Structures are given as C-alpha cells and as structure tokens.
Amino acid sequence: MNKKIRVGILGATGMVGQRFIQLLDGHPQFEVTALAASERSESRSFQEACAWKLTNPMPDWVKTMPLQACQTPLDCDVVFSSLPSSMAGEVEAAFAQAGYPVISNSSNHRMSVDVPLLVPEINAEHLKLIDVQRERRNQKGYIVTNPNCTTVALVLALAPIQEAFGIEAVIVSTMQALSGAGYPGVASLDIIDNVIPYIDGEEPKVESEPRKILGLFADGAVTPADFRVSAQCHRVNVSDGHTEAVTIKLKKKATIADLIEVMENFQGEPQKLNLYSAPNRPVIVMKEHNRPQPRLDRDLEKGMATVVGRVREDNIFDFRFTVLGHNTVRGAAGAAILNAELLVAKGYI
Amino acid sequence: MNKKIRVGILGATGMVGQRFIQLLDGHPQFEVTALAASERSESRSFQEACAWKLTNPMPDWVKTMPLQACQTPLDCDVVFSSLPSSMAGEVEAAFAQAGYPVISNSSNHRMSVDVPLLVPEINAEHLKLIDVQRERRNQKGYIVTNPNCTTVALVLALAPIQEAFGIEAVIVSTMQALSGAGYPGVASLDIIDNVIPYIDGEEPKVESEPRKILGLFADGAVTPADFRVSAQCHRVNVSDGHTEAVTIKLKKKATIADLIEVMENFQGEPQKLNLYSAPNRPVIVMKEHNRPQPRLDRDLEKGMATVVGRVREDNIFDFRFTVLGHNTVRGAAGAAILNAELLVAKGYI
C-alpha cells in the first residue's frame, strides 16, 4: 500500500474545517498531519480549541493534535484552506509561494485569472491554469479553489444544460442554511420565526463564479461563459442545505424531458476516474412534486450531489426548477477534497 | 351614533376566521352577530369548537356565541367568508343569491368575470362589477373577493410601478409562512430544519390574480393587465408573514429613486376616505440593507402594509426588491374588512 499524502488544514476549527476532518477520517489517500488556526487557538489541542458542531462525533485521532500558526512551514504535502477571507488572501499566497499545493475553499483567489475555480465534473480542463500560475508567479506551489457553496449546487445543474442547449440568462432566489455563515454565525434571535433577505457578499459571487466555471480554457486563460446571472440570497432556519429557485432562459429549444435527461446523464472526470469522493450521480432529478427538501435530501450521495426537482416550463423564460445542495459538503469541504483527488489523479499532487 | 352593521362569519373557527374576530373586536362600524362553521362544530359554543391560535387572547364576547350551519338565513347584514375552497363555491353563491353581500377571502370566485377581486387602494373602480353581477345573476346580494395572501403583498408594491412605468414581466420567488396553510396545516416534522418547495395551488393564483387586479374596467368587464408573472412558492419556518423576492421588467425607463418614490407616495381610496383599517402608508420602503424581515416588520401599520426593501437594479431585468406582507392580516381577514369598509363608504352595504 502506498503511503498516504499528508494534509495540513488551515482554519481547522471552523465549520468547514470540521467538515474537512470528518470527511478525511478514513480517507484512503489523505491523512491529516497538521492543523492550523487563528492565533487565539495556537498551541492548544484541537479538542480544547474547537467547538465541534457536527452530529458525527469528533474522531479520536484529531483530539490531541496541536493547533499551529497559519504559516509555513507545516509538516504536510498539501494544504486545505477554509480560512476567513480576512486571512486567506495572504496566507494562501504565502503557502503557494513556499511550494505547497493549496486547495482553498476561500473566496479570495477564486476570480484570479491564473487560479482554477474548479468543479471536477465540469472544468477539469481548467487545471491547465496551474501551469500558467506557476510560471507567472514563479513558484512551484499553486492555489486551486472551489466555488461558493451556493454556486456549486447551481452550476452542477447548469453545466449539462449549458453544454446541450446553451444558457442565456439565469435568475435565482436562494434559501440558505445557517451553517453557511460559520459558527457562531447567525444569532438564534435573528432567525427564529424569521427570514433574513440578505447575505453579505453572496450575490456577487453567485452572479460571477458560474460564468468562470463554465468558461472555456484557451491560450492560457479562461473566457467566461456569456450568460448572465441574477441572484437574490436569503437566510432561512435550516441547519444544512441551500435551496435555490431557478428560472432559466436557453439559447436552443428544449423540452422538459430533454432537460431532465441531460441532467440525469451528466458525468464528468470524477465519475470516469472513479474518484473516492465522487458522487455516482452528480445531479439527481427528483420527480416528486414537493422535493427536494433540505432535511430529507441533503445527504443523498453523501452530500456530494446537486438535487434538482420541480422541473417545469416557465411562462417568462423557458424553464424553472428547484436546486438543493449540501453547503458544507459539496458546497465546501467535500468540494475541496474532490478537487484534491482530481489533482492527485492528474499528477498535480 | 349609528347602529353597527351586523356581520356573520363563515368559517369562524379557522385561522382566518380567528383573525376576523380579532380585527372586528372593537371595530366602530361592524359587530359580529353570527358565527358559522363546518358541521362538526355546529351547535357548540365558539370557545368549545375553536382551537384559538392567536397571541391576542380570545375576546370575551365571542366565547359563548353558538356556531351555526353555513347556510341561509343568518342573523346579519353581511357575511365575511373564509371557508375552505371545497365549501366556499356553493355556500357563498347561495348567500349572495339570498341577498347577502358576501365579502370573501376564498379563492373560488376570484377569477369570475363578474366578481371584483378587490384591493381598495388599487381598483376601487372594479366595484362596478357588482352591478354587472347583480344583473347577470338576477340577485340583490353579491360576492366581493380579496386576493390570495401572496398576491396582495405583491400587487400593492406593483400597482404604483405599473401606473408610473408599466410592467412587462415579474418573476417572484416566495418564502411563505405556516399560518397560510391554516390549522393544523403544516406538520411540525415537515418544516423543522427544512424548506418545502411547493404549495398546492399557489403558483397559478399568484400568476393570474395580479393581472386581473391591475386590469382596467370598461364596458362592464375587467381587461387583465398585459404583463406576465412567474412564481415559485416555498414554505418556510415562519409563523406569519410572507417574504417575496421580486425581479421586474418595466416598459418605461426608471431609476431606483423613481421606483422608491412612487411606492412611498402610493395612496388610494382607503387613505382618501380615511377608512378605519386603512394603513397610512400602504407601501413602506425600508432602506436598511437586510430588511424587511417577517418577525420584525410584519406588524407595521398593524399588518396592513406591504413592506418593501432592497430595491436595486437587476442585471437581467430592470429592478429587483424584497416584499413582505402579513398573510393573515393584509393577506386575508384584514383585506376583507378593508373591502367591507370601502363597500360601506361607497354605499354598497
């Protein structure tokens, strides 16, 4: 058996950091060898510093691991980052400069022209940006990012439609889970018996990231796809699982059956390469009239699928449907781990 | 002081029936003299038959009132109806035939060509349909309806925009309160930690009613307004107050300031006539970046206003904004009572 790849986690005590640990527990390729967090936590054990909030208990092996500062060197081959954006920009760049592959869930570098915004089922081709990045920045390490949690769920549903019929415009209204705001995040008094019609910084991400993800790589750069996205983002009283109401205008004619068919048949590199964390069905289309629902459907495919439902014709655009994605699994830690698995398979790690 | 108008309530024990009783408690023009409900409740006192669910305690005067059958005659001058649609069609028609003005919150007759779908601030002119109705049906009584709870909140925001700039298309995604489903309504196990992306029969109502409400009366009929509406309706874990994410395309150019101005200045017959239940401001525009929120804002103007927030430009259509309305006050019982007050002022009662 091969030796496992050694992983460091930046921002290990946060909500996404905890998901990294849970999802890497028993992973066949990776083993966690270093944990880093903010200065406040430094030199404490993980168990002391972390308010563990997942329903799966904290794995034993992580409890006594010490928390280190978020700076090089760390005893690992690759770093996973879920740092807050106030720190991620500089810290991730420093690790990449020091030679580490940085698999980031943070937003800071997502839109940089030489950084892949990777969804392995969709744009594995964009990994070629790594070479561009290394050359431009004159470094051996590199940064690869995954999209915003709301974007991932949406773009997995959009990708097969874009490929088959071309997308002209997307209007999306989201109902997002509490865990998306981290911990402590949303105050209970703000969400009991309530909806908050605003999430700081969210709408611009949802409106820009899909275009880069679905863009074409050519001549060392990604040209964004030419459709437009309009997003209105809301926080609702749900623990995990973002629900999104999508209305879509296509370039070519299609039927409901066409749409469902391309989504259900959608497969990408992770499925072909049989990556460990790859969902069998990246897009699941439910036929029940009142699904998907976050509590019932967020854990399908272990939280790695986008679940689509209520696909129907629209009377202004062409179609509308509901999208559900697990925001801290496929929308964050799971996305980063799948990215890392692809990087291994492609020889980048 | 004039003698009060005697009111009968059909469906008195339901969620909307309870709101009728609460809002008519102490009303200067109306007094409740008859209560009717389904057969199950007949001949019991209101207190015995009703699972009172409002936070305002049940008024004393209603406790010992007997529940009667939903059939003529009832000892009253006018009936308010919040019957379930399985009963409302026939029962309301029978009361109108027997000479009663029927102020209905039920959906059955809303789209009938000779029945006003009334929002007093918007289409008081549509009351002329009463004469058409009386003549066509050869009866002295008549039916007047108020819109669906989601529609009222939306259309109050749309009316001033339609008048000033013309509307081409509206895409709306709703997050609706539990009380909209009546009692017992939504099971707690269905909504805890969850969103339900479907409400039976709701979307067609939201897509058709605004066009009739904003339509023009001429030659004895209402011609629907010519814009299109696309609605996706969701249930969320909120007791009262529907939140709606609206994206809108206009016929004429406008600025954000224009939109806010026409909404804030919107006034109609209820304000001019100083009707008892009329909100001072039918449309309130909030400037805070994260408002309106149902728990904080649903009771503004005693629940009779539409609260608008986050008015901003859209990158596909022209504008988008958030709308909030109290679904059992302005969206149901309060709407019907305001309708009745207008009917009194106009001499129809």
Added chain:
Amino acid sequence: MNKKIRVGILGATGMVGQRFIQLLDGHPQFEVTALAASERSESRSFQEACAWKLTNPMPDWVKTMPLQACQTPLDCDVVFSSLPSSMAGEVEAAFAQAGYPVISNSSNHRMSVDVPLLVPEINAEHLKLIDVQRERRNQKGYIVTNPNCTTVALVLALAPIQEAFGIEAVIVSTMQALSGAGYPGVASLDIIDNVIPYIDGEEPKVESEPRKILGLFADGAVTPADFRVSAQCHRVNVSDGHTEAVTIKLKKKATIADLIEVMENFQGEPQKLNLYSAPNRPVIVMKEHNRPQPRLDRDLEKGMATVVGRVREDNIFDFRFTVLGHNTVRGAAGAAILNAELLVAKGYI
C-alpha cells in the same frame, strides 16, 4: 446460512413503522414479508400509502410491497406492532391468539400482569411471563412489549443505580421530540417559538412503567419496584431525541463517582449475547458541562444508548442528571427489534 425469520409489521406506514423498516433493512436475522396498516391504506403499495419522513431514503425492496389489513393470517413468523392504541389492544391479542409472537411498541398491553415489559439489558428474566401468558390465555402466541419512549431512556439510566444503591424517589421533567407524536402529529403553528407543557397520557406511563421494568419476577409474577416516580412532560421543537431532567433519592449512600461508574459499566444480556442491535454501551456518561444535546448526541450507538450528562449532587434529593434517548430508535422500533433478537436468542422465536 440460516433462513431468515419472516416479519410482519402492523402499522407499517407510521413514524415507528418507518423506523422498523429502516432498522430491518439489511438485518441479518429478520426479513420483512408482510406489511399491514389501517383500512385507508389497504391494497395500496407501501410507496403510495406512506408519507416517508426519515432522512434515510425509503429502501427499494419496500416500495412495491402491498399493504394488507391488520388481521390474521399474515405471511410471517412474527409480527412487530406499532399500531395506535385505539387498534392495538384487540389486534395484538388476536394475533397472539392465532399463534404469532407479537413484539409490540403500543401501550395497551404493557401493564398486563402476564405480559413482559421488556428492556433486554434490565429484565430478560421477565421473559418467563411468556409461559404464564401462554398458559393463562391458552394460546401458543404471545405478546411482548417495550416501554414508552420516555421510559426507556430513563430506566436504562436508573437500572444500574437501582441495583447498586436502591432508588427511593425520582422526579423527572421531560423535553420531548416531535416525532414522539407521530405524523402529522404536532402542528407547526403549535410548536414554533413555543413549548407545550402537556403530552396526552404520557405522565402516567412514565410514572408506572419503570416500577414494573425494575420489578422482580418470582412465582409467575412481577412485583413492581417500590420507588415512586413523578413526571412532568413537555413538547419542545426538536425532531428526534427526548431530554429528561432527573432528580433522584437513593436508599444507600453513593458518590458522584459511584453513580458514574455503575452507569458506565452497565451491561446486560444483549451485550453478553452480542445481539445485532445491542449498543456496546447501553448507558453513555458524558463529562462535558453542556451535554447531552439531542441534535449532537441522539445518534450515539446508532440511537440505541441512553446518554447521561451533568451528574451532580442535588440539594434536596441526592443526585440529579440529564438523560437523552432517541425516542423512535431505542424508544420504539429499535427497542422492539432488540426485544425480538433476545427472543430469538432465548428460543422464543
């Protein structure tokens, strides 16, 4: 490999029926061969008749199984019953009379003098009541019951204490989950932003069942334990997992360390016999100052353990602590299945 024991489920479409199906999916000893439900569901497939409410998806094998009437004969070797108490009394007696072992989660027969109220870790000895029952009722079949969901969690914590130190009195205040009321059960409008300080029929069960369970079998009968229980039961906004605040008076002196030790070391027949559904630790004692919590701890030992926390001295009685149990797993379907596994091991099935 042995042929599996064929199981029929009475009340298959309810919340506990669904748990039976989920927990029997892949069970090494049992296979479900018959489903029965109320008349309303008869002759429909399970998928058509059942509003599946578990987060684990409905197993494929159950979807097309037909629902039969709740009457003999059913094509099975043993029946599991989670019928409502309005039906369970007669139906279960009829199945036992017809020769079936009836493993019941219903309350009707729990306190009958010849029916075991079984918690396998505690009173496996009570199975001898089966012989008494068969003889008295002159039948080959029999009824074995498991306790009320609140009782199971409590009594697993009490059993080691009773054995070691003797219990004089127990005062318990519960905070019970929504799933305990079945589906649709508690209306969402009743529990949002609320606590309901009453659960129909619950307190008498919690006050009587523990004494029978911890009673001694001798001369063909169980003599109830001589302590007293006082219970106040509340419904709170939690999906699964009953939390209980316990204050306890002992007969002998003990220290906190003593109490924790006997609870942590508690083992019974299921552990000795290594039964399939047996928790390794029937009682888990948490040391954190703010645990157990239903969302974080209800699934420990796959929902089959009682989780105890905050063990501390009391200033009126001797000790107090918090108890948590999964009400539809160890508190219902899981309890019945463990009972059946013990019956198989002891040769009764």
Added chain:
Amino acid sequence: MNKKIRVGILGATGMVGQRFIQLLDGHPQFEVTALAASERSESRSFQEACAWKLTNPMPDWVKTMPLQACQTPLDCDVVFSSLPSSMAGEVEAAFAQAGYPVISNSSNHRMSVDVPLLVPEINAEHLKLIDVQRERRNQKGYIVTNPNCTTVALVLALAPIQEAFGIEAVIVSTMQALSGAGYPGVASLDIIDNVIPYIDGEEPKVESEPRKILGLFADGAVTPADFRVSAQCHRVNVSDGHTEAVTIKLKKKATIADLIEVMENFQGEPQKLNLYSAPNRPVIVMKEHNRPQPRLDRDLEKGMATVVGRVREDNIFDFRFTVLGHNTVRGAAGAAILNAELLVAKGYI
C-alpha cells in the same frame, strides 16, 4: 402636571436596554435623558450603535440620542442598569456612591446583605435595607436590584403559597428563552432542532434568590426563608418566555383549590398603590390542560404577570405546576421599572 423623573440607562443597547426604552416610551413618570453603553458604542447615536431586536419599532425620540460612557456624572435623576456582570459591579457602586439611585437588573449586588432584592408584590418591606445601605456605605445614592428572570416568575407563584402554607422544598426544571442570553447570545446552530441542558451561572441564582426575596426583614437585615430550591436549567428554541416545571413540598396541608385560590387572590403593594406598570393579576392561573405556553401567554398583563397552569397533586412531594414568565419584561426591564415606580411611591426617588 409634574415634571417627569429623568432616567439614565446603563447598557442601553443590549436586549434588556432595548426593553427599558420600549417600556419607558410614553411612561407617565419617567423620561429617558441619558444613554450609556460600552466603550465601543460611545459617541455614536443610539440608532447607529444598537441592533434593535424588538418587534415594536425603535421609538423616534431615542434614535438620535448620543451614547455616553458608563460613568458619572450622567444627566439624570436615577439610573436603570442592565450592564453585563463584568461591568455592573463597579459601575453601579460608583453611581450609588455619586448619589444616584441605581435600579439594577444585573446580578452582581443582588445577594449583598444591604441591597434589596425587590419584588414589589412580595417584599416592599425590604426597601428598608436602603437606609442600612446608605448608612453602611456612607452615601446618599443606593442600589436596588430585581431578581434573575427565572427567579421572578417562580417567586411570584411561590409567595402566596409560602405565606399561606409554608414551603419546605422546591424542585424546578426550566425551559428558557433565547432572549435571556442577550444578543447575539445563543448561536442558531446550537439551538435548531436542539435543547441545551446548561445555562452558565443560572442554577445557583435560582436556588438562592427566592430565599432572600421571601425572607423576613428585621433588625436591619433580611433572614432568608428556610426552604430549599433545586434547579435544572435548559435553553430551548423560544424567543421570549421562560417555562418552569415546579414540584413543591409544603409545611401545612392544602388542597389544589387552596393553592389556586391563594395564587389568584395574590395582590401586593403595586396593586394597592395602583402603580403604572403593575399587573392587575400578578399571578394568573390557567385551567386549560395544556397551558401556559410561551407563544400564547407570555404577553398576558403586558408581560408583567406570572402565568401558572396544570396545578395538580404530586406523588412524591405535595403539588406540581407549570410556571411561565416573560423573561425580558417581568423578568428584567419591567421588573426594574416596577421597582422604580415603588421607589417613587415610597419617597425614595
């Protein structure tokens, strides 16, 4: 008309500070002339610094008031304090030393031997401690405190029982509202689908304060009542309103009817003096089998009453019942204001 008494609020931006402002809006005797908060807020306007969380909108008059430092002098005749306990000890003592009457909701000074822990219906006599305090501390100002939110609700129900029958022991298990933890307070991820069986510092308060409140003043000191209290405190998903399950042992015999009678007839100085914020009925006893409930009953008597229900015999102690109190009205700001009204009536302000 007399000139109003000028009030300063220490901790004006917190949850209780907001309640002070709401309850003093339109008060006939007091007007707010100074607001103080932590250093972070200083020199900002109230509107800028305060995250207003009440459903009643922020009064206009408070919006532009500047926030000052929590130090003397403040332009007012009396200060109301809801400072966090980390600040309250020193700051309140300093204001009293500087000559201000300090009406405090903070816990720091509650158990001091020369500080009244005042519930005006119960122990107006304890105001004589003010003279003791002034003399001992050689100051003109003084501190008067109100109890912890859980204690107030409980002790109002206990007082008439203690007077009539004598109390031997009280075991109480609480289900407490989110607003009791202030803002942001409890994280939404901690309470969704959950109960937290621990509230920092709460149980010792509930176990000690009632004995002082119900103690006798004689010879310049309060001798605590001689009953014992055992409390287990839990946080549940409720916005406002603490529910408490009480089991009680009496010194003299009583019937259920006796208990209800003394509670319903309970009146004290606020009722006799007809104080502005006094509830007509300080203790309301509900007869319905499933009340009180926080959402439905917390606002009875404008949140100034204790609501009792389910009074019934206990099978270990003598009686048990459910208690509900509004934790930020009668349990905090409303209690302090009622205290101030009594102080005015008795000539201390």
